[in-house]
Amino acid sequence: MLSGVHQPDAGTITFDGRPVTIPSPAAAQQLGIATVFQDLALCENLNVIENLFLGRELRGMRLDDVAMEVRSRELLRRLSAKIPKLSVPVAALSGGQRQTVAIARSLLGDPKIVILDEPTAALGVAQTAEVLNLIDRLREGGHGVIMISHNMDDVLSVADTVAVLRLGRNNGVFDAVEATTEQIVTAITGAADNAVTRRKRRARRAVAAGAQEGTGNE
Amino acid sequence: MSDLSTAPPLAEQEQYEPEEPAGLRALVTRFRGGDLGVVPVVAGLVVIWTVMQILNPVFLSSVNLVNLTLECAPVGVIALGVGLMLLVGQIDLSVGSLSGLSAALTAILFVDQGLSPWLAVPASVAAAAIIGLLYALVFNRLGVPSFVITLAGLLGFLGVQLWVLGSKGSINLPYDSGLVTFAQLDFLPSWLSYTLAVVAAGWLFAAGYLRARDRRAAGLPAASLRGLVLRSAVLLAGLGLAVWYLGRARGVGWMFVLFLALVLATHYLLARTRFGKSIYAVGGNVEAARRAGINVKAVYTSVFVLCTSLAAVGGVLAAARLAAANQSTGGGDVNLNAIAAAVIGGTSLFGGRGNAFAALLGIVVIQSISSGLTLLNLNSSFRYMVTGAVLLLAVALDAAARRSRASHGRA
Numbered sequence: 153m154l155s156g157v158h159q160p161d162a163g164t165i166t167f168d169g170r171p172v173t174i175p176s177p178a179a180a181q182q183l184g185i186a187t188v189f190q191d192l193a194l195c196e197n198l199n200v201i202e203n204l205f206l207g208r209e210l211r212g213m214r215l216d217d218v219a220m221e222v223r224s225r226e227l228l229r230r231l232s233a234k235i236p237k238l239s240v241p242v243a244a245l246s247g248g249q250r251q252t253v254a255i256a257r258s259l260l261g262d263p264k265i266v267i268l269d270e271p272t273a274a275l276g277v278a279q280t281a282e283v284l285n286l287i288d289r290l291r292e293g294g295h296g297v298i299m300i301s302h303n304m305d306d307v308l309s310v311a312d313t314v315a316v317l318r319l320g321r322n323n324g325v326f327d328a329v330e331a332t333t334e335q336i337v338t339a340i341t342g343a344a345d346n347a348v349t350r351r352k353r354r355a356r357r358a359v360a361a362g363a364q365e366g367t368g369n370e
Numbered sequence: 371m372s373d374l375s376t377a378p379p380l381a382e383q384e385q386y387e388p389e390e391p392a393g394l395r396a397l398v399t400r401f402r403g404g405d406l407g408v409v410p411v412v413a414g415l416v417v418i419w420t421v422m423q424i425l426n427p428v429f430l431s432s433v434n435l436v437n438l439t440l441e442c443a444p445v446g447v448i449a450l451g452v453g454l455m456l457l458v459g460q461i462d463l464s465v466g467s468l469s470g471l472s473a474a475l476t477a478i479l480f481v482d483q484g485l486s487p488w489l490a491v492p493a494s495v496a497a498a499a500i501i502g503l504l505y506a507l508v509f510n511r512l513g514v515p516s517f518v519i520t521l522a523g524l525l526g527f528l529g530v531q532l533w534v535l536g537s538k539g540s541i542n543l544p545y546d547s548g549l550v551t552f553a554q555l556d557f558l559p560s561w562l563s564y565t566l567a568v569v570a571a572g573w574l575f576a577a578g579y580l581r582a583r584d585r586r587a588a589g590l591p592a593a594s595l596r597g598l599v600l601r602s603a604v605l606l607a608g609l610g611l612a613v614w615y616l617g618r619a620r621g622v623g624w625m626f627v628l629f630l631a632l633v634l635a636t637h638y639l640l641a642r643t644r645f646g647k648s649i650y651a652v653g654g655n656v657e658a659a660r661r662a663g664i665n666v667k668a669v670y671t672s673v674f675v676l677c678t679s680l681a682a683v684g685g686v687l688a689a690a691r692l693a694a695a696n697q698s699t700g701g702g703d704v705n706l707n708a709i710a711a712a713v714i715g716g717t718s719l720f721g722g723r724g725n726a727f728a729a730l731l732g733i734v735v736i737q738s739i740s741s742g743l744t745l746l747n748l749n750s751s752f753r754y755m756v757t758g759a760v761l762l763l764a765v766a767l768d769a770a771a772r773r774s775r776a777s778h779g780r781a
Contacts, residue, residue: 157661177660177661177663178663181663189661192658193655193657193658193661193662194655194658195650195651195654195655195658195722196654196655197650197653197654197655197722197723198647198650198651198654202650202651206647206648206651206658206659206662206664207648207651207659207662207663207664208662208663209644209647212643212644212645213643213644214642214643215642215643215647218581218584218585218588218590219588221585221588221590222588222589222590225590243775
């Protein structure tokens with residue numbers, strides 16, 4: 153809804169202290185809300201620069217590709233992106249690089265808020281670390297970041313505040329520094345009794361009993 | 371934009387490769403990666419021309435090549451529109467019928483109604499544009515696949531063509547009319563042909579030079595002056611040779627120049643405008659294009675309209691070349707030749723890949739086969755078979771290139 157893809161049935165959206173309506177993706181961008189979708193929404197047959205500027209190319213009737221390339225490089229450099237060649241089609245890039253391109257594209261319009269939908273879901277360990285670094289840099293750069301993720305490690309490593317949505321309702325807001333995985337998972341699943349809490353309890357009991365070996369607490 | 375203050379390590383900065391690594395090795399790498407470009411079609415053309423020349427020494431004569439250029443223009447213009455449709459991942463099967471219908475409309479308005487060709491031709495093209503609009507409406511609103519809509523159009527508008535031609539079935543265009551002389555008799559004076567060749571080469575150099583200057587000023591890698599000069603010199607030599615050789619017979623026809631101009635205009639549209647990028651984007655990933663704020667329906671609509679309009683222009687050219695519009699104008703193999711030309715020239719059937727020059731190269735291949743076999747006194751049965759085989763080869767190459775791209779992580 154914040155991205156303007158779906159419309160709310162009821163309720164209000166308050167942005168920068170005033171109520172707003174977001175009828176379309178373009179409207180969201182104009183407000184300063186940029187979204188990186190889970191499937192990235194890149195055109196694989198286009199190159200990096202063409203993807204970055206898709207739909208907002210400079211000088212529509214005689215494309216200014218020099219300016220676009222300069223801005224692309226500047227942007228990717230600020231994100232410390234490791235993309236060696238901008239003239240290759242996005243199809244040739246790795247998952248992490250594509251994620252970087254998608255995030256860089258969201259930054260072109262100088263948004264106030266960037267929404268990342270499952271940015272690490274499809275990535276390997278190294279690429280995940282790269283993307284998490286990138287999210288940190290976005291925050292340091294003064295952008296508000298909303299990251300949607302089911303990966304507790306990723307959430308706790310970059311988030312300041314964790315909000316849990318359960319079955320479409322807000323089910324608790326946590327401070328990321330104080331909250332534990334346990335608390336958050338409880339809020340997600342809606343039950344204090346689940347695999348994570350059971351394992352924690354088992355581990356605690358095992359420690360208390362002085363049993364040192366083989367408790368599977370890795 | 372707000373400042374992302376953390377600077378990257380110095381070693382990571384500016385490790386960009388030059389814009390286009392030249393040389394044979396880069397070409398081989400590109401090839402392996404499934405990026406075939408124009409190489410297969412040019413290679414195919416060389417083979418066809420060699421074989422045809424061995425079979426009949428008249429084939430590469432100036433006279434025959436002049437005819438070849440003139441025969442390329444009508445279907446080539448149609449293929450240009452089909453290429454646009456393929457780029458957005460759709461297809462128009464009705465281009466043959468539409469070209470026949472607009473030929474018939476032009477003939478009726480021009481000969482029967484006595485309108486000036488300056489009114490008759492635009493009116494027929496406008497009629498085709500409205501048909502394209504209609505197609506797009508059905509496509510966008512009802513979501514009917516384009517090949518079904520245009521298959522219906524293929525039959526429906528063939529019917530309309532036969533109906534408007536009435537019982538006569540054929541309308542002759544006067545031989546001394548501007549329309550016919552344009553397609554049959556009007557050739558560029560040789561000084562103008564050479565001037566245009568020089569202008570084209572100069573244009574290529576100037577555009578490349580200015581681009582390289584801008585890129586250097588912006589601190590980007592740019593093409594070397596030597597490369598630019600070489601490129602323009604090759605173009606000048608090629609065009610000069612072509613003009614000289616065709617000039618030994620009747621020269622370069624205005625109709626062919628019109629076709630080339632349309633190809634160049636389409637190329638500009640695709641490569642240098644926002645609209646062109648949105649065409650590629652829609653062909654590559656519709657959903658991504660939509661979320662990037664592109665009005666996808668508007669892109670489809672304009673491509674449908676462009677395709678049907680170009681088909682109409684091609685039909686008028688065909689009628690002018692024949693000096694008649696009849697029931698078989700746009701029938702027979704026109705439809706499939708136009709689609710085959712776009713595909714043989716390197717436009718991917720899978721959408722999002724290809725360019726305007728595909729129509730030019732593809733139609734030259736098809737008309738070379740056709741002309742060569744005609745010179746050998748082989749009838750159309752052989753022409754159909756050979757063209758079919760070449761089309762299959764082109765599509766197989768396209769599919770193989772796509773697989774290769776996939777296995778190299780580029781698709």
